[in-house]
Structures are given as structure tokens and as C-alpha cells.
Amino acid sequence: MISLIRRNTMQYEFNLDNPLFFVNSEDSVDTSKKYSVVLPYDWHEVANNTEWVTQYPMNHIIDRQGWKVHISATFEDSHEILDIVAQVCHEFLVTFKHLSTEKRFILRNSKIANRGYSGKFITCYPGLEILEDFLNSLEQRLKDFSGPYILSDKRWERAPIYLRYGVFRDAIPNQEEPLKIDELLISGKSVKDSREPRFVVPEGIALPVFLKKWLEDSEQTESQDFPFVIKSAIRFSNSGGIYRAHLKEANKEVILREVRPYTGLDFDGKYSSDRLTAEESALIKLKDMYSVPNVLWSGTVWEHRYLAVDKMKGIPLNRWVTKNYPIYDFAAGDKKYLSRIYSILTELISLVEEAHSRNVFHQDIHLANILIDENDNVSLIDWEQARFDDTNKVEQQAAALGFGSWINDFPSQIDWYGVKQVAHYLFFPLLEQSAFVCGYELQLLKHAKELFTRLDFPQNDIDAVERTIEYLDQKVTPVRNLTTKKIVKPFNDSIEFCNQLDVLEYYNKLVRGLYVAYNEWNRTSKGDRKFPVHYYGLDINQGIAYSDLGILWGYRELVTLLQEEDALQGEFFHLKQAIIQKTISSFDNDKFSPGLFDGIVGSIWIIYKLGEIDLAKKLFVEHFNSLLNQCESKNLYSGGAGILLVGIYMLSKGLDDELIENKIIEKLELFSREYQKNPNSFCPVGKSETQSNDPYQNTGGLLYGHLGLGWLFGEAFRYTHNELYKECLNLAILTELEAYDLDRMGSLQYHQGNRLLPYLSTGSAGMLLVIVRNSQFLDGELLNIQDKLEKAVDSNFCVFPGLFNGLCGLELSKRLYRGKNNPVNDQRELLKKLSIYFSSIERGVIIAGDSGLKITTDIASGFGGIALSLISLQNNQLELLPHIS
Incomplete structure (x- = not known):
């Protein structure tokens, strides 16, 4: 609970x-x-x-x-x-x-x-x-x-x-x-x-x-003496660990694998110790290959088994891609990326062919198991899934997301499928969705070719990589997709439209996709919610981020753009009334937060946005005091800032309750003066040590940090013209900036763990939106960082498509910042970039948000966020948050 x-x-x-x-x-x-x-x-x-x-x-x-x-x-x-x-x-x-x-x-x-x-x-x-x-x-x-x-x-x-x-x-x-x-x-x-x-x-x-x-x-x-000294842990699992260690007898730095007996049980009945035995056997068979680690020692200490192998040079391929792929136009560099990946693929293919000639089949080829050294030499590690017989079809027991075979196949074919997926990833590094949509990687080819052509990469390099991918595509077993997921297919349309009617066609596809997903969800799900969402929101059916109400709001806004008022009657009207009543009836359920994005005040605001204005005002007056009293956190997502923001929004819309009006103003001023005294007591200041997109692990950015408080103070100043709030707005942005760093290309991003983030919820996009919204109230030094923030959001693609942590948020902030106010063009460009992530379902399109694994329709990661992005571009303002007109 x-x-x-x-x-x-x-x-x-x-x-x-x-x-x-x-x-x-x-x-x-x-x-x-x-x-x-x-x-x-x-x-x-x-x-x-x-x-x-x-x-x-x-x-x-x-x-x-x-x-x-x-x-x-x-x-x-x-x-x-x-x-x-x-x-x-x-x-x-x-x-x-x-x-x-x-x-x-x-x-x-x-x-x-x-x-x-x-x-x-x-x-x-x-x-x-x-x-x-x-x-x-x-x-x-x-x-x-x-x-x-x-x-x-x-x-x-x-x-x-x-x-x-x-x-x-x-x-x-x-x-x-x-x-x-x-x-x-x-x-x-x-x-x-x-x-x-x-x-x-x-x-x-x-x-x-x-x-x-x-x-x-x-x-x-x-107590027992160890023949090695462990220097540091690479990773742990229930089965044991992988360590950097020093082997005493050989006086050599090694990679040490540890397994605990009778752990790591898989559905094939094998334990981690079985897999360690397989790895040792594979490496012995391949011992004279320079691209595979040698076994240096193996044995049992206390109850655990250990295998010490060569420490191979290089970094995992996914990190190599992050360092070298032209994610931004200005990072295209010397145009050697394609020739380098062609060499890497050629070497990887030769390596796999040689292993197969010795009847060793890796069975788990993916990015983290491929190391690239400073000279682009390739090593293949982690052979624990290895098989030694290619005569029978088998089920792949372990696979990284996007690299697993869709069918039972011969071990050699499973390996070639992994190599093929590596090639597709190197050409365009968005592959997770191919675990959900069979053939999704082929959808990416045209986007990769368009990108490298636009960046003026040599045509012969583009052709060489395409030929290698074609060779690998033909080498693997063709897949007959007999799974239930076969109704979801690659999106092969080419979005090149340029007028309003063409844009509306894709709005219809989005609406149709939502309808099909809604029907499938209600046919197969046992849950009591009406729409499918990301797993972050399965138990949170209140507020903006993941609620049925939020998704219905997104649908309403998109249908409004389509100018199809009839679609808001009949089934929609009855569904809206049912969801509103169910939402209100659960206000007293103690499992829900009072917050804006995950709680009751967010639901009340959406009820207002759905046109039930009097009902929303009545609910706000009825619940305001209890919501504020129950709330411990201060941020915009789930805390007091969100409640106060909805409060001043309601006041700006004519909330007819003098007692509540005085209470809101009183609490808002108290909140602001406390913030002035001690910002650190509201949200942590500085870089975050935690690395996660989880809303309850985040402490920075527009939704979770000081930046969100800045949004509240900006709207409070608009409503009251009290200089206190302008001072707090500037203080909040300055405090938030303590967590931001420049990357090697000069873009300014939020520093979280070992990564820099440009997102709307946590990062540069959110910062840019707050500055754009409040530019006339800000000190000059804060206006000078806008170009560095724009650099961060102007990318060629993003891992995820969503509004909070993905492409929608980046594109929306960039286009609102540039302020050209050409809605059709901006919407077309957003849809064109989103088409990379679209999948076809019946006559519509859907999004597998923030994972690539499943259909999501919520505002945070899926359909709802796309709808709000499109209406925000239409209105030339961020519609996700309450704002004072």
C-alpha cells in the first residue's frame, strides 16, 4: 500500500x-x-x-x-x-x-x-x-x-x-x-x-x-585464506558478484567471477554454478583468441566457486556509442563514426565466426558484453550462457532488452541475431522497442540514413554500414511472429506532410491508437483503472502523471484540435462522468497523496480542465485545508507547492470563497518566507547521488526540485505583484543551478549520479521553460544561460519518447523557447521526430513509453503527454502546469 x-x-x-x-x-x-x-x-x-x-x-x-x-x-x-x-x-x-x-x-x-x-x-x-x-x-x-x-x-x-x-x-x-x-x-x-x-x-x-x-x-x-585480493565490485546479483581483483600467485590484475551454490535458478533448471562451468569450458576452448579472456585460475573457497580471467582492455560498447554517436548536430565531429563502426562490426563478425568454428556459441551477445579499446579493437566477454552443440533449436535463456531472439532457434542463429541487433544499434541507438515490436529495428534504418545524410557523412560509409546490416538481416532466421504482440507492428509511414490536414490525419491515428489500447486493456486487465500506464503509476490513479483523468484530459485536448466536438459526447461523456465519480469517491482513501502529479489536488485541477468548473471549485474549497495539512513534502510533484499552485490558479479563475482565498494567500506568503530563509529545507541543494527516473527518487528539476518552486513563485508574482515572490523565483533558479554542469560540448544539464540530464521533469528542458515563462522577472545573469540550455535540448533523438523524461519534453521546451509561433510546423516536426517511436496498431499508432516494453497512455510517458505537447505548441505555452493568464 x-x-x-x-x-x-x-x-x-x-x-x-x-x-x-x-x-x-x-x-x-x-x-x-x-x-x-x-x-x-x-x-x-x-x-x-x-x-x-x-x-x-x-x-x-x-x-x-x-x-x-x-x-x-x-x-x-x-x-x-x-x-x-x-x-x-x-x-x-x-x-x-x-x-x-x-x-x-x-x-x-x-x-x-x-x-x-x-x-x-x-x-x-x-x-x-x-x-x-x-x-x-x-x-x-x-x-x-x-x-x-x-x-x-x-x-x-x-x-x-x-x-x-x-x-x-x-x-x-x-x-x-x-x-x-x-x-x-x-x-x-x-x-x-x-x-x-x-x-x-x-x-x-x-x-x-x-x-x-x-x-x-x-x-x-x-575463516579461510583467499588466493586473491578483491579490489572493487563491478556488480552484485543474488548469484554472487563480479570483481576487480589481484591474483596473488600470478601477481596479476584479473576479473573475478563468484557464484553461490544453488542460486541463479532459471526456468531451464540451471543454477549459476552450471553457467560458471559453461563459461570456463568456453574460454578454455577459445584460449588462443586474442579477443576472448584467458582463464587464469578457478576453484572453490569456503562454499563459493570462483573463476579468474584476463582483464580485457576497453569500455562497454554502449558507453563507446554514448561517447561517439552524433546525438547533437554540433557533435558530428570528424565524420569518422560510420567507418569506425564498420570496422567494429567486421571484427565482431570474424570473432563470432571463429568461435562457431570451434563449436562455441555465446548466446548472450549484447552491448555490455562487447568491449572496445582505444584503438577500436573488439573483445567479447561473459560467456556464461555458452552452448557447445548446434544441432537442436533451443530457447535463449538470457538476453538484454532488444537483443533476444523472438523464436527458439539454433545456438548459432541466436548469436547472429545478437550481432545483427548490435549493428542496428550502432547505426541508430534506439533498440529497446524491438523486444516489444517484432521488426522494429528495420523501422530505424530510414531515420539513421536520413540523419547521417543530413550531417554530410561520406555516402560510401553509409552504404558500407547498410550493406553489413543487410548481410546480417539475411543471415538470421526469418521470424514468424505467432505471439499475442503480433497486433503491434512497425510504423513504416514517412511523415513528410506540411499542412494542417496532414497533421490532423496523425492526430486521428493517435486517437485511434488510444481507442484500440483502451479496448485491449479493458478486455485483458483485471485492474479497476480504465487505461494502461507505465508501472510507476499502476497504483496511482490520482493526479496529473498517471491517472485515468489525466489521460482523458489529453484525449479531450487532442479531439479539440481535431475540431470533432461530437467525439466528446456519448461514450466519452459517460466515461468522463464515471471516472470523475470514481476519482472523487476515493479521495478519502488513505493510499493517495494530496499532491499535484500523484494526488487529489491534481485530480481536482484536471476536473476543472475537463470542463466541470463548478464541481472542481467546490471540491477544492472542501479539501484545501486537509490537503495542505496532510502534506509533508514541498515540491511541485507531490508536495505543498503543487497545492498552492492550484490554489492561486483557482483564485485567478474567480474562486468565490473569501475564507479560502485569505488562507491561500496567507499560506503562500508563509511558504515563500520560509523558503527565503532556508531553501535547503524544501529540497536538497546540489548534485544528486541517486541515478533514477523514479519520481520518488528524484530531488531536482521542474517537478521534484527548486525549479518547480520557481514556477510557483513566478505565478504567485503574476497574481499578486508582490516583490517577495519575484525574489523567491530568482533564488529558486539560482539554487537549482547548483546541481547543473556543462558537458564536453558546452550544454548545461542537471547532474544526477554519473549522468547529465536534459529532461523536462529533471533537467535543462524544465529550466528553459521556467526561464522562458518568467524572463521579464529574472536577473540578467539567469537569462545568459539560455543558449547553453537550448544546446542540451536540441538533440537528434532521445532514448524515450515521453513528456517527462523524453523527446516530447525536449522538443516542447526548444520550440516554446524559440517562440516562432508556427503551430502547424512545430506540430509536424514533433510528430516527425516521434515517428521513430510510433508503432502501428490496427489503424492507429501507439507509444511504448519510458521502457519500450509496453503500451503506455499516461501523461508522464505515453499518449497523454504527446497530446499535451501538441496542444501546448498550438497555444504557445506549457499546458502541463497551472498558469495565470
Whole structure:
């Protein structure tokens, strides 16, 4: 459940089972075999959620906290182990829970499972008075079984039995201390129940003698000398890690791969240790190839297996492309990019041919597994998926997004499919959507050719790359798309129109696409929302960003551009009324925020924009005080700034309530004076260490940072002419700028983690829009940065198409900044650039927003954002935010 007051983290429970849309995990159907055990007469069983099944003896209350006993298992023995553990629990009257299905078991033991809870198949809740006997009984019956080591716990003896001290259950109201589910009570004090992937005994716990001895003995047995020294971690997974290390005996820097036994289980029944064995075998077979790492050492230390290999020179191919691709016109450089990628592809093709001649098939060719050194030499790494037989068709077990085969195929063909996708990516680096739309990569060819022709790259270089791609396209197995996704097809139209009627044709295609997506969603989804959205918004059906109301607003604006008023009657009218009523009825549901983009005040504003003006004003008056009181954050997205912004908008539209009017002005002035005193208390100042597009991980930019407060202050100054707000506007922009840096090309962008961002929500586009909107109120030094911001948004393409974090936001800010006010031309240019991301569905077009994986129609990433961008260009102003006319 989402708490009413947003915290700085958010969990997204979604799955990809639906071929077309993101859906909540609870809406998916698990058809795998269930785990089940006998239920004694005086016991009860309950499935509290889709993951766990609990059995407990009636008339028996477990302690609130104690030593949890976790049991892990191999997949092959899991049913037998569950039967044994259940028998012991029944004998000792110990409450226990177990995973519900085999699919849940595989996911919990997969490579990507959370390391803090991976491996936990059964959890038992014994009292301290029986703990030793209970453990010994389990040990006697499970000593011949194996299972993955549970990182949050410590193993009891030999069997896959693990312990940690933690919370068993919620506190009983009015009978026990009112503690949270992650709090322990130790010596009368509340202590955090640490659930990290490491064993911790909470300070202050009194240990019985048998547990003290167990801890002392285990520390002695786990000490072992390592033949290597780990320098740093490259990445971790549930299966283990990949490290930069120093191999002592060889006195050499190496790449060290680690695997934990019985982890990394895939749906083919293989563990991470099987894949490490395959990698070692592949590298031995290829040992004299300069472009493949040599094995330098392998072995087992403690319980983990390790493989040390050569540290190959170079950077991953995706980083090489980021450094060298002409994303901006002014970065086209020496025109050698195409000749360089032709050489890289030629070398990669030769490398794969040589591996195949030795009956080694990589099976996971993608950008991160290809290294390019300073001389453009190619290395191919990460051979853990390797196969050694090409006689039978197989299913590809692992694939990066956009590089996986659509069909079961021969291992050699799977490799060539990966090489082909690499070639397409190098020519035009937008490939993720080819995992959703079969043949999408072919849609990109004409855009790549147009780009390099316009940038005056040598024609013979363009032709050479095209011939290589054609060769690879013909080399792979033709795909007969029999999946449900076959209704979504590449968009092959050429958008070259130049008049209003041609533009309107594509508005119709967008509207038709929304209609088809709406029908498909309502036919296949179990959820109660009306439109498909990005997984960020599956549980957030209020506010601007992801709500049904927001999507309906986008539809209304686009239909208005089409001048088809009849489309706003009939079905639309009834749908609008139903969504509004449902939205209002859930205002008192404590899972929703009060905010503008994710909450109630945003819904009220959209109700106003949908033409229900009196209703919106009434709702605002009714809820204003409670919304402001419930709101802890200050930003525009989910905080007080958004509520106050809607407040002054309502005042500007004639809100007939003097009491509320005085309250808004009073709160607005207090908000502004507090900001003047301490901007840092409103939003963090400076560069962000977190690297994410997640709305609840972001702290900068128009939607999440000081820039959004600047938008509020600018509108407040327009409405009141109070100099306080003009001062705060300038202060907010200056404070926001502390997080911005110039890139190597001189464009000014928001610094987040290891990247610079130009987006509307977080970055240069948002900054440019605030400055354009308020230029007459700003100090001269702030106006001098506009050309550097324009540089950042004037790109040839963007990874995503959406309004918040994609191309729509960049194009909109650029065109509003230039202010030529030629709506048809601007809309045509936006649609032309968006056509790279369009997919055809029936007679319409759709967008797979901010992932390329699924259809999204929300304002943040999909259709709704495109509609608002088009109407903003029509009106020559940003329509996403309330503004004072």
C-alpha cells in the first residue's frame, strides 16, 4: 500500500505477463505447480498473499519476536523438504509459512532476486524454550539435503537450516508496545530489525548457551585464506558478484567471477554454478583468441566457486556509442563514426565466426558484453550462457532488452541475431522497442540514413554500414511472429506532410491508437483503472502523471484540435462522468497523496480542465485545508507547492470563497518566507547521488526540485505583484543551478549520479521553460544561460519518447523557447521526430513509453503527454502546469 505522505522510496509490484501492458503482480495468473502439505485437524491454513501460505496451530499465539528459522532447498528436492519441515513443525506446534508455487520458488532463487531474502523457502517461528530441540530435529532429518546459503542468516550446522533474530508478527493493539513491523523491542528500547544481506545479532539480545557456542564454532570454521585480493565490485546479483581483483600467485590484475551454490535458478533448471562451468569450458576452448579472456585460475573457497580471467582492455560498447554517436548536430565531429563502426562490426563478425568454428556459441551477445579499446579493437566477454552443440533449436535463456531472439532457434542463429541487433544499434541507438515490436529495428534504418545524410557523412560509409546490416538481416532466421504482440507492428509511414490536414490525419491515428489500447486493456486487465500506464503509476490513479483523468484530459485536448466536438459526447461523456465519480469517491482513501502529479489536488485541477468548473471549485474549497495539512513534502510533484499552485490558479479563475482565498494567500506568503530563509529545507541543494527516473527518487528539476518552486513563485508574482515572490523565483533558479554542469560540448544539464540530464521533469528542458515563462522577472545573469540550455535540448533523438523524461519534453521546451509561433510546423516536426517511436496498431499508432516494453497512455510517458505537447505548441505555452493568464 502507498502511504498517504510520500517517503523517498517507492516499491513497484508489477509483472510483464500481459504481452501489451504493465500489470500489477497481483493481477497475474500463476499456473505453476502449487506447494501444499497436510493440515492437522487442530491447525489452520491461510494464504495472506499470492507469495506465502501459512499454517498455525489454533489457540496458540507466537511470540512477537525471536529466532526465525529459515529453510532453503534445491528445486528438485523442494516438495520433499517442505513435507519434512511441516512434519517437524506439526510435532513441535511451531507456526510456519512456505512459498506458494514453483514459480515463486524460481523467482526467489533467480539471479535478479533480492539478496536480502533470496533462498528463503520456508520460515518457522519457534519459541526460545524449544528452539534447540527444534533445530536438532530439523538437522537430523534434513542433513542430506542442500540449498542456497541465506545471506541474511547464519547456517545452523550442515543442513540448509538458517537463523536470524527478527520480528515474527505485528504487535497486538492495546496489549503490546505499538511497534512497527520492522522494529524490535530490546531491553525496553525500539531497535531496527535489520533485513540486509548479512547476518547481524541485534545489540542487547541475551543469547542462551547453545547459541553462543554455535556462533563461536561457526566463526572458526568460516575463516579461510583467499588466493586473491578483491579490489572493487563491478556488480552484485543474488548469484554472487563480479570483481576487480589481484591474483596473488600470478601477481596479476584479473576479473573475478563468484557464484553461490544453488542460486541463479532459471526456468531451464540451471543454477549459476552450471553457467560458471559453461563459461570456463568456453574460454578454455577459445584460449588462443586474442579477443576472448584467458582463464587464469578457478576453484572453490569456503562454499563459493570462483573463476579468474584476463582483464580485457576497453569500455562497454554502449558507453563507446554514448561517447561517439552524433546525438547533437554540433557533435558530428570528424565524420569518422560510420567507418569506425564498420570496422567494429567486421571484427565482431570474424570473432563470432571463429568461435562457431570451434563449436562455441555465446548466446548472450549484447552491448555490455562487447568491449572496445582505444584503438577500436573488439573483445567479447561473459560467456556464461555458452552452448557447445548446434544441432537442436533451443530457447535463449538470457538476453538484454532488444537483443533476444523472438523464436527458439539454433545456438548459432541466436548469436547472429545478437550481432545483427548490435549493428542496428550502432547505426541508430534506439533498440529497446524491438523486444516489444517484432521488426522494429528495420523501422530505424530510414531515420539513421536520413540523419547521417543530413550531417554530410561520406555516402560510401553509409552504404558500407547498410550493406553489413543487410548481410546480417539475411543471415538470421526469418521470424514468424505467432505471439499475442503480433497486433503491434512497425510504423513504416514517412511523415513528410506540411499542412494542417496532414497533421490532423496523425492526430486521428493517435486517437485511434488510444481507442484500440483502451479496448485491449479493458478486455485483458483485471485492474479497476480504465487505461494502461507505465508501472510507476499502476497504483496511482490520482493526479496529473498517471491517472485515468489525466489521460482523458489529453484525449479531450487532442479531439479539440481535431475540431470533432461530437467525439466528446456519448461514450466519452459517460466515461468522463464515471471516472470523475470514481476519482472523487476515493479521495478519502488513505493510499493517495494530496499532491499535484500523484494526488487529489491534481485530480481536482484536471476536473476543472475537463470542463466541470463548478464541481472542481467546490471540491477544492472542501479539501484545501486537509490537503495542505496532510502534506509533508514541498515540491511541485507531490508536495505543498503543487497545492498552492492550484490554489492561486483557482483564485485567478474567480474562486468565490473569501475564507479560502485569505488562507491561500496567507499560506503562500508563509511558504515563500520560509523558503527565503532556508531553501535547503524544501529540497536538497546540489548534485544528486541517486541515478533514477523514479519520481520518488528524484530531488531536482521542474517537478521534484527548486525549479518547480520557481514556477510557483513566478505565478504567485503574476497574481499578486508582490516583490517577495519575484525574489523567491530568482533564488529558486539560482539554487537549482547548483546541481547543473556543462558537458564536453558546452550544454548545461542537471547532474544526477554519473549522468547529465536534459529532461523536462529533471533537467535543462524544465529550466528553459521556467526561464522562458518568467524572463521579464529574472536577473540578467539567469537569462545568459539560455543558449547553453537550448544546446542540451536540441538533440537528434532521445532514448524515450515521453513528456517527462523524453523527446516530447525536449522538443516542447526548444520550440516554446524559440517562440516562432508556427503551430502547424512545430506540430509536424514533433510528430516527425516521434515517428521513430510510433508503432502501428490496427489503424492507429501507439507509444511504448519510458521502457519500450509496453503500451503506455499516461501523461508522464505515453499518449497523454504527446497530446499535451501538441496542444501546448498550438497555444504557445506549457499546458502541463497551472498558469495565470
